[in-house]
Amino acid sequence: MDHGPLRALDERVDRAVVGGGPAGLTEFLADLGNPQVALPVLAAAVGLALYRRRRIPAAALVVAMALVPALVAPLKALTGRPGPLTPETGYFPSGHAATAMVAYAGAALLVGRWLMPVAVLLTAATGIGLVLRGYHWPLDVLGSWSLCGVLLAGAVLVSSRDTRRSCAGTPSRRTGPS
Numbered sequence: 001m002d003h004g005p006l007r008a009l010d011e012r013v014d015r016a017v018v019g020g021g022p023a024g025l026t027e028f029l030a031d032l033g034n035p036q037v038a039l040p041v042l043a044a045a046v047g048l049a050l051y052r053r054r055r056i057p058a059a060a061l062v063v064a065m066a067l068v069p070a071l072v073a074p075l076k077a078l079t080g081r082p083g084p085l086t087p088e089t090g091y092f093p094s095g096h097a098a099t100a101m102v103a104y105a106g107a108a109l110l111v112g113r114w115l116m117p118v119a120v121l122l123t124a125a126t127g128i129g130l131v132l133r134g135y136h137w138p139l140d141v142l143g144s145w146s147l148c149g150v151l152l153a154g155a156v157l158v159s160s161r162d163t164r165r166s167c168a169g170t171p172s173r174r175t176g177p178s
Contacts, residue, residue, distance in 0.1 A: 010137040014084050018134040029129025032122055033096030038103035039065070045107035054110070060155035061106040067151055068098045072144070085134040094136045097144035100126035105152055109159075 020026075031037060042065060049058035072095045081092040104122045108115035127141040 006139060010139045013138050014131070014134070017132055018084060019132070021132050023133075026129045026132040029125045030096065030133045030135055031129070033094075033098075033100035033126040033130065035099055038099050041107050042103040045110040049110040057110060057155070057159035060158040061102070061110060064106060064148075064151040064155040065099075065102050068102055068148070069095065071147060071151075072098050075147075081137075081140070083135070084137050091136055092140045093144040093147055094127075094130055094140040095144070096130055097123075097127050097136070097141040098148050101145055101148040102151060105148075106155070109152070109156065 042061065046058045046062060049055075072093055075093055076090040076095075079092045080089040082089050083091040101123045104119035105116070108119040123145070127145070130136040130141055131138050
């Protein structure tokens with residue numbers, strides 16, 4: 001991550017966009033990835049899923065969110081990538097981008113997939129804000145999204161297995177020959 005064509009591309013894009021947009025708006029967008037903002041959204045969706053007795057999907061997404069810091073922190077330490085505006089290290093992958101993606105997409109999966117465009121918009125807005133404010137390189141954000149795509153896919157896979165298992169064991173309302 002320290003050298004190579006991707007780093008050069010990251011730096012070119014970063015120089016072109018950092019500081020772009022109204023500071024208040026881009027800060028607001030970046031803040032959408034703060035745990036204090038994103039986690040209550042997921043918590044409300046988990047509460048609704050539990051009310052609807054969808055325990056396995058709710059549990060799978062809680063585990064996915066718990067895995068975010070468990071995976072991001074070691075990756076940051078392992079890569080030791082400096083930030084765009086600082087020589088300090090620990091910027092790849094972006095924890096805020098990861099938190100936003102799992103929280104908002106997870107909430108959409110629990111409440112209703114019709115909310116997925118809103119989740120995608122909030123996740124993208126967070127990434128844009130993080131890059132425009134100079135908090136992260138573009139690849140920090142893209143790396144987080146790739147990592148979290150795997151986490152969300154795992155949660156969906158676990159949830160769909162549970163749904164198929166419970167549907168297979170449900171007796172049919174129909175009786176008699178078909």
